[in-house]
Amino acid sequence: MILTPMSPQDLAAALAAYVQDQVERLAARHFRGLDLPRVFAGHAVGPDVRADLAFTLAHLHGSGLGGLEGAAAPETIARVLQPIDGPATHSFYSYRVAETLAAFGPFEGNPLLEGWSEAERENLAVACDSTSWAKLYDRGVLPRNYAAVLARCELGRQRLGLDFDAALLERLIAAASAMLAEGERGFLDDSPARVSRYDIYTADVYLFTEPLAHLLGPAWRKGAESALSLVAATAGRDGTAVAWGRSTGALSACLTIELAALAVGRGLDEAPARWLGLAWNAFARYPRWMNDGLVTAHQHRNTYRYRGPARRLQMTLDTLGKLAYAALELREAPDDLAPCPAAECFPDRDQWVAFADEPPAGVWSYRSKALAFTLPVVGTTRSDYLPAPRNPGVFEVPVDADLPTATPYVTRFGQNYVGAHQARSVRKTEAGLEVSYDGFARSGLLDWPEDAASVAGQRDVRFRVEGRTLHAEETLRFEEPPESIGLQVAETASQPLHVEFECEGGHRVDTIDTAGLAEYRSFWSELPRVHQIDLDPAESVQFRWSVTPLFRVTAVEHGHHYHRSLYDPMAHRARDVLFPHRFAGDPDSAAGFLRDIDLYHLHWPEWFLGPEPDLHRRFIDRLRASDVRIVWTQHNRRPHRKADYEAVYQVWAESADGVIHHSRWGEAWMRNDFDFGAHAEHRVIPHGHFGNLMEELAQVDRAEAETELGLAPCTLRIGVVGAPRSEKKTQMLMDAFARVPSADLQLLVLSLGEDDRVPDDPRIHAIPYGMVPRDQFNRRLATIDVLAIPIEGDDYLTTGQFADAVGLGIPAITSDWPFLTEMLGDAAIVYGQGADALERCLRDLDPAHVERAAAASRALQSRYDWARIAEQTADLFDAVGTLKI
Numbered sequence: 001m002i003l004t005p006m007s008p009q010d011l012a013a014a015l016a017a018y019v020q021d022q023v024e025r026l027a028a029r030h031f032r033g034l035d036l037p038r039v040f041a042g043h044a045v046g047p048d049v050r051a052d053l054a055f056t057l058a059h060l061h062g063s064g065l066g067g068l069e070g071a072a073a074p075e076t077i078a079r080v081l082q083p084i085d086g087p088a089t090h091s092f093y094s095y096r097v098a099e100t101l102a103a104f105g106p107f108e109g110n111p112l113l114e115g116w117s118e119a120e121r122e123n124l125a126v127a128c129d130s131t132s133w134a135k136l137y138d139r140g141v142l143p144r145n146y147a148a149v150l151a152r153c154e155l156g157r158q159r160l161g162l163d164f165d166a167a168l169l170e171r172l173i174a175a176a177s178a179m180l181a182e183g184e185r186g187f188l189d190d191s192p193a194r195v196s197r198y199d200i201y202t203a204d205v206y207l208f209t210e211p212l213a214h215l216l217g218p219a220w221r222k223g224a225e226s227a228l229s230l231v232a233a234t235a236g237r238d239g240t241a242v243a244w245g246r247s248t249g250a251l252s253a254c255l256t257i258e259l260a261a262l263a264v265g266r267g268l269d270e271a272p273a274r275w276l277g278l279a280w281n282a283f284a285r286y287p288r289w290m291n292d293g294l295v296t297a298h299q300h301r302n303t304y305r306y307r308g309p310a311r312r313l314q315m316t317l318d319t320l321g322k323l324a325y326a327a328l329e330l331r332e333a334p335d336d337l338a339p340c341p342a343a344e345c346f347p348d349r350d351q352w353v354a355f356a357d358e359p360p361a362g363v364w365s366y367r368s369k370a371l372a373f374t375l376p377v378v379g380t381t382r383s384d385y386l387p388a389p390r391n392p393g394v395f396e397v398p399v400d401a402d403l404p405t406a407t408p409y410v411t412r413f414g415q416n417y418v419g420a421h422q423a424r425s426v427r428k429t430e431a432g433l434e435v436s437y438d439g440f441a442r443s444g445l446l447d448w449p450e451d452a453a454s455v456a457g458q459r460d461v462r463f464r465v466e467g468r469t470l471h472a473e474e475t476l477r478f479e480e481p482p483e484s485i486g487l488q489v490a491e492t493a494s495q496p497l498h499v500e501f502e503c504e505g506g507h508r509v510d511t512i513d514t515a516g517l518a519e520y521r522s523f524w525s526e527l528p529r530v531h532q533i534d535l536d537p538a539e540s541v542q543f544r545w546s547v548t549p550l551f552r553v554t555a556v557e558h559g560h561h562y563h564r565s566l567y568d569p570m571a572h573r574a575r576d577v578l579f580p581h582r583f584a585g586d587p588d589s590a591a592g593f594l595r596d597i598d599l600y601h602l603h604w605p606e607w608f609l610g611p612e613p614d615l616h617r618r619f620i621d622r623l624r625a626s627d628v629r630i631v632w633t634q635h636n637r638r639p640h641r642k643a644d645y646e647a648v649y650q651v652w653a654e655s656a657d658g659v660i661h662h663s664r665w666g667e668a669w670m671r672n673d674f675d676f677g678a679h680a681e682h683r684v685i686p687h688g689h690f691g692n693l694m695e696e697l698a699q700v701d702r703a704e705a706e707t708e709l710g711l712a713p714c715t716l717r718i719g720v721v722g723a724p725r726s727e728k729k730t731q732m733l734m735d736a737f738a739r740v741p742s743a744d745l746q747l748l749v750l751s752l753g754e755d756d757r758v759p760d761d762p763r764i765h766a767i768p769y770g771m772v773p774r775d776q777f778n779r780r781l782a783t784i785d786v787l788a789i790p791i792e793g794d795d796y797l798t799t800g801q802f803a804d805a806v807g808l809g810i811p812a813i814t815s816d817w818p819f820l821t822e823m824l825g826d827a828a829i830v831y832g833q834g835a836d837a838l839e840r841c842l843r844d845l846d847p848a849h850v851e852r853a854a855a856a857s858r859a860l861q862s863r864y865d866w867a868r869i870a871e872q873t874a875d876l877f878d879a880v881g882t883l884k885i
Contacts, residue, residue, distance in 0.1 A: 005280035008264055008333035015257070015283060015327040016063035019320045023056065026293030026316065027068050034069065034079045043310040047085045047127070051093035051100075052317035054080045058100040059324035063331070074104060078112040086126035091133055091149050098128040098156025099211070107160040128157050134168055145190050145201060147175035148209045155212065173215050180209070181219040186226030187355040189379075195448040196361040196379030196422050199245025200252055203227035207258050224262070228269050231259050232278075233353050233365045234374045236391060237346060237883065238524075239282030243390040244363075244376045246304050246400075246446075249523030250289040250297045250315070254322040256282040258329075264337065265329035277339035279326070286323070295319055302399040302521035342883075346372075350465075352428035360426040364433045369881025370468040371549070377435055379422045382446045384523075386420045387435060387461075389470055394495050394549050394885055396522035402444030403519060405490050405530075406547075408474055409443055410482035410537075412455055416443035419459030419476065432464035432471075440482075455482060467878040468573070469548040474541075481537035488532040489547050490514075492525050494596045496550045498572045499531035503543035506536035548572065549885065551877045554579040554594075555601040556608050562635075562800065563603065565688055570870035574877060576601070584609060587622035594626035598882035602632040602656075605648050606639040613647040620655045627883035631658035631876065634670055637797040649674060656680050658880035660873065662687045662798045665818040669797070681879045686823060687800055688866040691807035693774060700782040711765055711783060715744035716850065718813065718842075719784030722801050724753030724769050727793035729838075731756050734764055736839040745842070747788075750780055786850060787812045789820060792833055806860045811853030813841060827857035 005011075030037060036053075037045050054077050060066035066073030077100060089097060101124070104112050113121055130153040137146050151172035157164040180188065188205050191197035206224040213220040231241040239253040260279035263269040289296055295316040298309050307315060339345075346367060354362040355378070364375040373389035381404075388406030389395040397405040402416055409418045421441035427434040440455040457478040464471050476485065491497045493515075501509050514520040515528035535541055551574040557563045558578035567576045579600070583590035600623050609615040623630060632652055639645050653659075653674035658681045661667035667684055676682070706713065718737070720730055730751060737747045738759035749766035752758070758766045772780075787805040792815050802823045805812040814820040814828045821828055829849065831841035862868070 005277060005339040007335055008276060008330040008337055009335050011276070011280055011283065012063065012327040012330035015323050015330070016060060016065055018283075018287075019056065019324045019327070020060055020065045022290055022293050022320055023053075023060070023317075024068060024293075029293055030313075034076065036080075036083075040313055041309065043312075045313060047089040048093045048311075048314045049317060050080055050084045051089060051096045051127075052314055052321055054100045055096035056317050056321035056324050058103045059321060059328055061103070062328045063324070074112055078114075078116075081112070081124060081127075082116065082120060084124065084127050086123035089127035090130045091146065091153070094128050094130040095149065095152035095156050097124070098153065098160055101128070102156060102159040107162050110160075125162055128153065128160065128162060131165055131168060134165075134172075140192065143190055144175075144179050144192065145188075145205055145208075147172045147179060148205065148212060151176055151212055151215075152208070155215075173212065176209060176212065177216045177219050180205070180216060180223045183223070183226075184356060185354065186219075186223040187230070188223070189356070189361075191379065191447060193448045193450075196356065196359060197245070197385070197446075198355045198361055198363075198376070198378045199385070200242045200247050200255060202355070203230050203242060203259065204247075204251075204255055207255070207262070210262065221268075224268055228259055228263055228275075230353060230363075231256060232269075232271075232274070233349065233351055234363060235278050235282075235346070236372065236374075237281065237885065238392045239285045240392050240524075243374055243392055243523075245378070245385050247307065248384075249301065249303065250295060250319050251322075252523075253282050253286055253289065254319050254326075257286070257326045258322050261326035261329035261333075265332040271340075272333070272337055273340040274345055276333075276337055277342065277345040279330075280339050281342060281345060283323075289319065290316075297523070300521070300526050301523060302518075303523065304400045352426075352433070359422040359424070361423070362426065364428070364463070366465060368465070370878040370885075371465060371470065372885045373470065375433065375463065377423050377426055377433075380446050380448065381418050381420050381441050381443045383444070385446075386418060387423075389547070391885060392522075392524040393492060395547070396492055396524055396527060397490060398520055398527065399523055401519055404443055405488055408459065408476060408485065408487045410440055410455060410476075410478075410486075411484045412482050415453070417441060417453075417455045417482070418443045419457075419461070432462065434460075434462045436460045440478075467875065468551070469546050471544065471546045473544050476541045478539050481539055483537065485535040485537055485541055486532060487535075487543075487545060488530045489545070490520065490522075490527040491529045491531065492522075493528050494525070496552070496575050497531070498548040498550055500546045501531075501533040501543065502545070503533065503535060503541075505538060505541060505543075507543070508534040510534070550575045551598050551874070551882065552577070552596055552884075553599045553601050553877075554597050555603065556581070557603045560603070561690075561693060562687075563601075565690070565692055565866045566870055566873060569867040570874055573870075573874035584619075587619045590622055591626055594623065594628050596884075597626070597628050598884050599629045599631055599877060599880070602630060602652060603635060604639070605652050606645050609648075611645055611648060613651050616648050616651045620651065624655075629657040629880050629882060630655055631660065631880060632656040633660040634662070634666065635798050637669070637673075637795055653677075658683070658876050660685045660876065663819050663822045665822055666797050681876060683872070683876045683879075685869060685872045685876065686864055687798060687803050688869040689803040689806035689861055689864040690800070691809075691861060692866055694778055694781065694807050696775060697778055697782050697808070700779050702782050705779040705782045709748070709765065709767075709780065709783060711746065711748070714746040714763075716785045716845070716847075717746040717748055717783060718786045718788050719748045719750065719781070720788050720790075721750045721781070721804055722799070724751050724756070725791075725796075727791050727796050729790040729792055732835050733788055733790045733838060734759055734766070736835050737761070737764060737842055739839055740842045742843075745845070748780070748784060781808060784808070784810065786810055786829070786845075789814045790831075790838060791815055791817050791820070803864065806857050806864050809854060809858040809861065811850055811857055813838075824860070825856060827853050827860055829853050
């Protein structure tokens with residue numbers, strides 16, 4: 001869904017319209033005639049679905065919507081509530097029924113109940129009553145946040161004028177207030193045993209206690225501000241905030257929108273423009289969580305068991321109700337507020353958000369252009385609470401399982417134990433984060449029984465970020481060796497990872513196919529492979545691991561030898577795929593393909609779309625709409641075929657996010673001639689040498705290769721390669737060579753143009769230019785001692801011919817063209833300009849000078865090695881970054 005962010009009122013209207021559309025789709029497919037099913041895909045449908053549907057419609061009514069099947073909202077809501085099973089309705093659903101009714105007035109005389117029988121009215125009053133659950137709360141059976149839930153039930157009954165328990169309400173309000181006030185920083189640990197279980201409910205509690213805010217005192221305001229600070233620090237580009245623990249995924253996207261609406265509508269934060277931007281961003285990405293009226297959180301993904309497929313309908317309406325609530329809050333915001341730009345919504349950060357000091361708990365939130373993640377250090381050892389990096393689509397872990405991921409685990413008597421749970425110490429450093437744990441806690445636990453087993457020992461881990469890579473250095477100590485020690489990193493289907501393990505002790509590394517395994521699903525996607533290290537047990541083990549999300553790059557020139565030479569050694573930092581030519585005429589059809597692409601690497605603009613600037617602008621607009629960054633390697637100042645591409649080059653110059661220049665001289669020239677965007681990252685990264693394409697030369701017999709070409713042996717053979725160009729003065733070279741009467745020299749021309757005329761000189765052997773197989777070309781190169789590159793003129797920006805010379809380790813006779821003198825240095829035998837200068841150079845060729853230049857050429861091979869060039873290019877990618885992380 002593509003949205004143009006505007007005012008809070010625009011967002012409110014868009015949210016309400018979206019929810020209305022989804023509810024209508026749901027009703028048309030599954031609630032025809034507003035007759036809700038009793039079973040749905042093998043699961044019983046309880047009164048929670050009716051309560052949530054009515055609650056959502058009531059919110060929509062506040063936005064002027066909410067009707068279904070031609071009926072207005074009040075009539076629709078009444079029809080939904082009339083058959084509800086009152087005695088079976090409780091807790092969350094009791095207050096939703098009560099608050100829905102109260103939106104239309106007191107119980108007595110409520111227009112929704114007009115024409116109802118006394119039995120139906122009594123049944124609905126029972127649906128609002130959850131006082132029986134207070135006994136469960138008092139016995140500690142229910143989570144602590146149920147104090148607020150049951151308080152809303154009683155408050156709702158009070159608003160309706162129904163009999164309510166004032167003493168119970170007062171007691172519940174006091175309990176809820178005390179619960180919110182106990183966190184030193186306003187962050188709620190809602191676990192019964194106080195085991196540092198900070199998760200989405202740490203923030204969400206302030207949403208469902210908002211109707212009680214006037215009764216809860218200053219604790220609510222302080223906590224709400226803490227909740228906002230947590231979401232502000234952890235909000236991701238996919239709309240998720242708090243990407244660990246229970247009930248994240250779709251509900252976390254809702255949390256971002258709801259809290260943003262609360263911040264904007266109630267003026268709770270000093271940066272409302274950012275909150276409005278975050279809300280727009282999360283809403284724009286929300287439709288992936290719905291399909292024709294049903295939530296998709298259970299399909300090819302996973303939820304917690306208590307939110308499993310049996311609650312699919314309820315979760316659908318729960319999420320839609322949250323969006324409808326946000327729409328109402330946004331209607332109260334100033335109508336002149338504009339959202340901040342997306343780039344400002346996700347600033348760079350390296351922050352430790354502390355939840356508590358003793359035991360230490362919090363979350364490390366990191367974001368740069370190249371890498372982003374949150375790493376929670378909290379209690380419990382269920383897979384989704386462990387101290388592992390999280391970023392939906394990039395770093396994900398299995399849900400609700402005993403499958404430790406990105407956290408070392410050991411086994412004893414068949415049971416997993418992890419170096420996690422409550423940390424002994426946490427230290428945020430400039431380099432990263434250092435965490436220590438005493439003991440290895442039983443894995444897979446959400447609550448914490450007093451008799452929970454553990455393995456004696458210690459884990460010390462140091463995390464640090466380098467560019468796009470997260471590194472971890474692990475030290476594990478045990479009183480006695482466990483049965484096994486392992487660590488695994490899960491990978492999503494859309495984001496390839498490069499994972500490295502290092503250990504001086506015995507170990508095994510493997511990558512395992514987990515595609516299709518139900519247990520390897522996160523809140524967001526399936527996890528088709530895991531990378532693991534299996535370490536030999538010992539009393540002390542040290543190892544290192546790192547994970548790098550590969551840049552996903554596409555290019556039209558995917559198979560070109562330059563592109564392959566660059567990307568093959570970059571496989572540990574980038575994965576490149578061919579950009580399909582079928583999208584050329586219809587860029588918008590590429591939207592699906594570009595969804596999982598970070599960068600478009602442009603080499604030659606003229607190769608793709610022709611000389612019409614508007615075609616290029618349209619293509620660039622699609623890249624921008626798909627959040628794809630652009631990197632342009634500038635091989636040419638203008639196309640070789642001399643068509644007018646000036647305007648096309650300018651379009652790309654102003655759009656490029658990263659620009660690779662092959663020389664300092666070329667960078668100055670291009671930046672003088674074209675207007676680049678102020679945001680663009682410029683780097684001088686030289687052209688790699690082509691020794692990688694010449695590896696078979698060592699096996700070539702020069703004498704045989706000379707015989708194949710009809711060449712006689714000689715002391716020194718000069719060669720010319722590459723396509724004929726007007727700037728390459730091949731004719732001038734042949735004529736100058738013919739005037740130098742040296743029997744020791746020969747000239748081999750492999751780039752003879754149609755208009756070139758070969759002098760009558762037996763020392764000159766010329767072959768019309770044509771593409772030949774690589775092995776044949778290499779055999780020709782094996783006969784050359786010095787390469788001639790007589791390029792003169794003002795149109796050339798770069799040439800790859802110097803890369804042949806360096807790859808061969810031979811010198812080059814060149815003009816004083818600044819590109820060649822900069823690239824070759826002492827490996828160039830520079831003649832200057834013109835025929836006379838070239839003739840003098842050929843006459844003065846000195847074997848000692850040639851050998852010195854050859855040595856200089858060989859010395860350049862490491863500088864122009866593709867592995868080095870690939871690292872420099874990947875470093876530029878890091879600087880340019882991605883909008884998909």
